[in-house]
Amino acid sequence: MKLIKIIILYLLLASVKVFPQVLDSTETDPVNITAMAVIQKYIYAIGGMDNFKSVVDRTTIMSGSAMSQPIQITMKQKYPNKLLQELSVGEMNQIISYNDGKGKIKIGNEITDIEGKELERLKIDATMQFLLDPESYGIKTELLPNQYIDSVDCYVIKFTLPSGIRWFQYINVETSLKFKETKEIQTKQGLFEQETYFSDYREVKGLKYPFRIVQYLGLQEIELNVTSLEVNTGLDDKIFELPE
Numbered sequence: 001m002k003l004i005k006i007i008i009l010y011l012l013l014a015s016v017k018v019f020p021q022v023l024d025s026t027e028t029d030p031v032n033i034t035a036m037a038v039i040q041k042y043i044y045a046i047g048g049m050d051n052f053k054s055v056v057d058r059t060t061i062m063s064g065s066a067m068s069q070p071i072q073i074t075m076k077q078k079y080p081n082k083l084l085q086e087l088s089v090g091e092m093n094q095i096i097s098y099n100d101g102k103g104k105i106k107i108g109n110e111i112t113d114i115e116g117k118e119l120e121r122l123k124i125d126a127t128m129q130f131l132l133d134p135e136s137y138g139i140k141t142e143l144l145p146n147q148y149i150d151s152v153d154c155y156v157i158k159f160t161l162p163s164g165i166r167w168f169q170y171i172n173v174e175t176s177l178k179f180k181e182t183k184e185i186q187t188k189q190g191l192f193e194q195e196t197y198f199s200d201y202r203e204v205k206g207l208k209y210p211f212r213i214v215q216y217l218g219l220q221e222i223e224l225n226v227t228s229l230e231v232n233t234g235l236d237d238k239i240f241e242l243p244e
Contacts, residue, residue: 035143038155038171045176051206055079055128057235062213064224073224082240083126098126099240106243117163117186124161138162146173149180177201177208185217192217204229 043049057078064071066089075085083098095106096114103114103122114122124137134141144156147170154170161167163186170180178198185192194217198210211226 033143033155035141035157038143038157038176039141041176042171042178045208046201047203047207053129055205055207055231057232058128059228059230059233059235060226061228062224062226064222066220066222071222071224076235076239077126077128078235078237078240079128081123081127082237083122084240095243096122097240097242098122099242102242104242111243117165120161120163121165121183121185134159144168152179154179178210200225205231207231 043052046052057076059077060073060075062073062075069089072088073085075083077083081098081100083096085096087094093108097104097106098114101123103119103126105112105114124139127137138161140160142158142160144158147154147156149170153173155173157169157171159167159169165184165186167184168182169178170182171177172179180198181196183194183196185194194215196213196215198213200210200212201208202211203209209226209229211229213222213224213226215222215224
């Protein structure tokens with residue numbers, strides 16, 4: 001049960017979350033480049049703003065393993081901020097739902113409200129286009145010095161949430177695609193750091209998504225491959241109703 005809870009709470013498919021934003025800065029000079037310019041390069045690399053805005057719902061199915069156990073994750077999102085994620089490990093099943101500012105987690109027959117910093121993170125993950133205007137969510141962005149990650153030269157963008165929690169995005173300088181993500185995860189057990197690596201980008205209706213995700217949380221390693229990714233299938237709002 002502990003393994004399932006860790007995975008479902010902190011694997012909210014950052015892998016397919018893009019960074020759409022209306023940008024004023026197009027500066028790409030290595031000396032003067034800004035966080036907004038890097039985000040703009042990333043948007044162009046994955047397919048452009050118009051293609052991103054055309055996505056109103058998305059269903060992603062992933063399969064893989066964690067600690068030698070087979071797992072499957074199904075995630076459904078709908079504009080503007082509806083989310084449903086289900087994780088199965090053997091006979092165990094866990095569901096996270098977010099809708100209209102509220103989040104709940106269901107494990108078996110037990111339903112628990114998601115609150116505090118966990119709810120803050122869930123809200124941002126659920127909002128498909130939140131970075132069109134990150135300041136309206138109190139999120140600050142900052143471009144840090146480049147870093148080499150596994151011999152890959154990366155731009156580093158820091159996102160600071162209103163609570164002070166920090167997320168870091170590592171964008172491959174050569175391809176302008178996201179290579180790695182690091183998130184601070186606040187739980188009742190304390191503050192953890194989650195690392196996620198992205199690869200095998202494939203195009204789905206004009207947008208590129210990573211189809212291989214490897215995630216580390218403490219000593220736990222999770223390997224996932226996207227087996228299905230569909231957009232604009234007309235997901236019904238009833239799917240996202242919170243469990244009672």
